[in-house]
Amino acid sequence: MDHRTEPLYQKDGQLYKHNSTISSVQPLSSLPQETQALFKAPEGEPYILTSTSTIFHAQGGGQPSDTGTITSTSSSAGPTFHVHQVRKVDPAILHVGTFEPAGAKFEGKEEVIQAIDVDKRVLHSRIHTAGHVIGLAINLLVKEGALPSDIVDGKASHYPGAAFVEFQGLIAGDKKADIQARVDELVAGDLDVKIHFWTEERARSDCTGVLESFKGDEDGVRVVEIGNVGSYPCGGTHVLKLKECGKVVIRGVKRQKGVSKVSYEVQDA
The missing domain is CATH 2.40.30.130 (Elongation Factor Tu (Ef-tu); domain 3)
Structure with a gap:
């Protein structure tokens, strides 16, 4: 092709x-x-x-x-x-x-x-943006000392019914309520969700979470930025304002082999 x-x-x-x-x-x-x-x-x-x-x-x-x-x-x-x-x-x-x-x-x-299929696109966009909101919430809790300092963003899945965000490092199960509260706070703030194309150098220096697998094209590295809270290299589709995600529900936190898996879903507000 x-x-x-x-x-x-x-x-x-x-x-x-x-x-x-x-x-x-x-x-x-x-x-x-x-x-x-x-x-x-x-x-x-x-x-x-x-x-x-x-x-x-x-x-x-x-x-x-x-x-x-x-x-x-x-x-x-x-x-x-x-x-x-x-x-x-x-x-x-x-x-x-x-x-x-x-x-x-x-x-x-x-x-x-x-x-x-518009309904499917909107659902996928809500779930994908919600995954980044969870990442930002956890990064904020790390900065505040509420979570261990060695927590690092990992891979994610944004499939309906099977959505999760992984982190290197251990997040205790009793931190689920803290994560939920910070996610709720971010969504309630109805922050803008913007798409940028940055140089690789800027993406590596300015993004909140950067996986080694990300890549750019002739437009640069595609980045999703949420308010002034943080940004991620990302190729997915997103909502324009955080309240469009609806209710972001943390389903659970599981730990295995040094990795913490935070599962979640979105519900109509």
């Missing part, structure tokens, strides 16, 4: 409909095995579609991909491509899905309308 896809969701997480141009359409089975293995193939005849730009978030950074539809701008009677999963294989973003009706497909460099 040598067609570069512009990831519009990286700069505007509230763009839910978009016109784009098809770059390629081919059966999933025609791709190399290692690329096919990235996808859970949907039932029917799965295809891989690429376009010049996309609003579909590609799975990664602990956040699942968007789903939705892609339809032709030229004919309301044209086929509908149902997007089941999206992955990035540089420089392209691959949309896997099926056509309806079966056997139909887009022809050539067709103009299309992309439409994501």
